[in-house]
Amino acid sequence: MRILAENQIDLLDPSELLRPEPTFADKNPSKFRDYTVDAADPLKERVRQTYRQMHLNQTVDFVMGRRNRWLKFNTMKMTVREALEKLNDLVDESDPDLDLPNIVHAFQAAERARLEFPEHDWLHLTALIHDLGKVMAFYDEPQWAVVGDTFAVGCRWGDSIVYREDSFVGNPDGNNPKYNTDYGIYQPNCGIDNLLMSWGHDEYMYNVLKHNNTKLPDVACNIIRFHSFYPWHNGGDYKHFEAPEDAETKKWVLIFNRYDLYTKSETVPDIESLWPYYQSLIDKYLPGVLEF
Known part of the structure; x- marks a missing residue:
């Protein structure tokens, strides 16, 4: 697989995008994203409970309230490096694959992107900052409203959402005829970027980038916005909302997810030695103090 230019990629079988080479992963690919229920396993139970709270509480009203709270960008000011270093103290409670700090x-993700596509420095930085919106967890936002897979609110929940069978029980939108049909509040083929997404780090960081006038290309911002929207780009749900331009977004997200998912391991990179290179990218695409 090769990227020919920023807006052109060789046509690929989507299954190839999700199939890592042996060098991508330290364990069998089938062992990633294991959401089986095992009450005796503390990690599995932590993950399940995080999604249970997410699926119970993420409603249209909740999402609108969080957007009103966070998209004023008046919570904190910090550089990209300062925000990344805060992630030293965050372990993602929704992640079944890794129990290490998010930084x-x-x-790991950035270095894999750099190795495969050394000429696309914007992709390296995108991988480095894709989870930066998780800093919300340090400012009184519960992890179920910060981490994990995202989904559209205001319409019927996708069938491939993890723990879908019973985790939405009690969510009032499921009984609201405005929100519980296939189209809900949307129109056919309205475009994925016009969906109201469950609140979390993806949507927040996308808006942080736009608010701070990033020089990253739009495709990078879209990768960050939809990288956790697994029910769409991996599960096949929400296709009835796709517009023609969404094919390009999905293609890039699938490429990126090779770095996001399959690089997770207990092998810790030498972060201090890598800072000079990544600081040069920060200075190029997202310099200075940002408003979060």
């Missing part, structure tokens, strides 16, 4: 995962 480790950020550098």
Whole structure:
């Protein structure tokens, strides 16, 4: 697989995008994203409970309230490096694959993108900062409103959402005829970017980038916005909302997810030695103090 230019990629079988080479992963690919229920396993139970709270509480009203709270960008000011270093103290409670600070995962993903596509420095930085919106967890936002897979609210929940069978029980939108049909509040083929997404780090960081006038290309911002929307780009749900331009977004997200998912391991990169290179990218695409 090769990227020919920023807006052109060789046509690929989507299954190839999700199939890592042996060098991508330290374990069998089938062992990633294991959401089986096992009450005796503390990690599995932590993950399940995080999604249970997410699926119970993420409603249209909740999402609108969080957007009103966070998209004023008046919570904190910090550089990209300062925000990344805060992630030293965050372990993602929704992640069944890694129990290490999030900054480790950020550098793992960035280094894999850099190795495969050394000429596309914007992709390296995108991988480094893709989870930066998780800083919300340090400012009184519960992890179920920060981490994990995202989904559209205001319409019927996708069938492939993890724990879908029973985790939405009690969510009032499921009984609201405005929100519980296939189209809900939307129109056919309205475009994925016009969906109201469950609140979390993806949507927040996308808006942080736009608010701070990033020089990253739009495709990078879209990768960050939809990288956790697994029910769409991996599960096949929500296709009835797709517009023609969404094919390009999905293609890039699938490429990126090779770095996001399959690089997770206990191998910790030498972060200090990598800072000079990544600081140069920060200075190029997202410099200075940002408003979060």
